[in-house]
Amino acid sequence: MAMELRALILLLLCFPGLQGQSPEVQRRREGDALYFECPYTAQTEGWQTKFWCFQKDGRCQEVVSTYSEHEKKSKDGRIKIEDKATNKTVFISMTDLKAEDSGTYFCAIYPSYNQYMPLRVVTLNVFKELLKWELDSLAVQWPNSNSMLWCWREQALVEGQTSSRRSEIQSLQDTASSKYAQGTSTVTMEKLQTQDSGVYWCAVGSEHTQIMEVVLSVFKRTQQHTAEELGNISVQCHYKIAAYGAASKAWCKKEEGNTCNVLVTTSSEPPADPSTAREGVRIQDDTQQGIVTISMEQLQVQDSGVYWCALQERSGLLRMEEVTLSVSKALTPGGFPDTEGKSHKILLGDSLEPSSNGNTFIILSVVLLILLLLALVTSIALGVRHYKLLRRTGHREAEDTSDRPEGTAQPGSAGKRESSQDDSQRSADINLDVQSQPSPQDPLYCNVEPSQAHRNPQHVEYAVIAFSQSPRSGRE
Known part of the structure; x- marks a missing residue:
């Protein structure tokens, strides 16, 4: 910013017409565009040529001008100028900006030989944006x-x-x-x-x-791994063979601050702090493929944390990749975490051994399955038996109905009415209705309903019927 301020002060000293203007700064990324407007007054309208200048050593280095069609754009076509007299405005466009386009620019008119009258000034800052691993x-x-x-x-x-x-x-x-x-x-x-x-x-x-x-x-490149207690993991980290094939590699665990304790290294020299070494950790460097492989066995919960695959140099460790490891408690056969280092026993007696939990579960499952099958078989047997009883009852009723003689009324049922063409000659229909079992000595009466009798009957007949025994017993 100090350089920009000095350039602006120098520009104001060289061009007093800009002293009343506040400095303007435009910041752009490489590849972006800048569109700039420079209005002018009616007093300067007669001066036809307008310029877009790059300020260098207090002077105008012409970039483009309205003097001719050929000069209205730069050689590469990225910078253009256009004068719209109706709006009394000069339009500047700079596209596909590059870092070397940075600097101080101003619009100007050319009133006389080697003299420029600035209209508007801008400091352009084009920055490079670099993304790296x-x-x-x-x-x-x-x-x-x-x-x-x-x-x-x-x-x-x-x-x-x-x-x-x-x-x-x-x-x-x-x-x-x-x-x-x-x-x-x-x-x-x-x-x-x-x-x-x-x-x-x-x-x-x-x-x-x-x-x-x-x-x-x-x-930074990152990886995430999960494992169970007493399990194993294998981690691979890649590198550029040409640049780092001959360098020593290390596997370290990140501690508080910026400290990373080396657990294992490909260097012939042991870690600086031997107490940080851990059994069951191995490292292998494949310089032909550019892969470092780290294996950790018999993991513990305290092994959880952040690790680095790193280059090991005299100046220190340079991280290649960051690995986050999470180790969880192992599960017992019953499906519960072993939080106390002992297997949980199911509530069937404290004397059961941990290995019996799985067997007990299997036995209970088999017993429940057998009970379910027995219940299903019993239900089917009861259904079949009930069906046979219903079928047998239906046959009996059919046989009883077929054995009865026509016109014979059974006790407890309504008598069957019979009618024919000859009945019209009779004085009335006869209905036989036996509501209960009569005794052998009781007579049997036959009554005619008033609605069934003729108004003027010519003959009236009466009948008294007596049985020595009940009708059903006589039939049998």
Whole structure:
């Protein structure tokens, strides 16, 4: 920002017409576009040529102008200018922005020889956005440069105070290298880690003139694994063979702070702290495929935590991948977690051994199945028996009905009425109704209902019938 402020002050001193304007800053990502408007007044309308200038050393370096159709756009076609006299406005468009487009620009008119009248000024900051994985490398280039390219991290607060640029340049030089060749300056950073994320400024020359902003984001590779107590796991971590094939690899467990205790390593040297070594942990480095394989056996709940596959260097550990491990309590055969280190016993007696839980469950299942089958067989047998009884009862009733003579009334049932053409000649129909079993000495009467008798009967006949025994017993 200091470089931008100095450039703006210099521009205002060279062009007094801009002193009444407030500085304007536009920030864009590489590949974005900038659309800018420069209004002008009626007094300047007669000056036909309008310019879009890049401010360099206090002067106008013409980018595009309205002087001719050929000059209305840049050579690569990314920057264009258009003068709309009806609106008294000059329109500027800059597309597919690049980091080298950063700088201070202004619209201007050309009233006389080698003189420019600025209309509006803007400071354009085009930044590079770089997304990287840990252990990746990056290279920032600045073409057409006649001097070394320097980059430093944006000033940050350290313990409540702003760190100096010198210390930040020095800290970056510890992890980066720069070189100049064939008119191009290059800054390279290798073995990136998440803590390298941030905003960087690049400058050229002995005065570190700012020319570029780089926004770097470094992401870590992660894995998640789950296992049961006394189980085993196997973890694989990949790396670039050309870059890290010969480097030593390590497996460490993350502790509080930034400490990662090494459990096993491919180096011939043992871990710095032998007490951190753990039995059942092995590491194997396949340099042909670029894979590190770590195995852990007989896991315990306390093994849960965060681990690193890491490069082991003299300066310390560089994380390759982060692994989160979660170890849960093992389940007993009954399906309950063994929270006290002992198998739970089902509530059938405390004397049962843990292995009997499964057998008891099987026995109970078999007994319930047998009871269910017995209930099903019993239900079927009862249904068949009931069906046979109903069928037998139906046959008896049919036989009784077929044995009765026509016209004979049985005790307890209504007599059957018979009628024919000859009945019309009789004085009345005779109904025989026996409601109960008569005794042998009781007579049997036959009554005629009034509705059944003729109004003027010519003959009336009476009959008294007596049985020596009941009708059914006589038939039998």
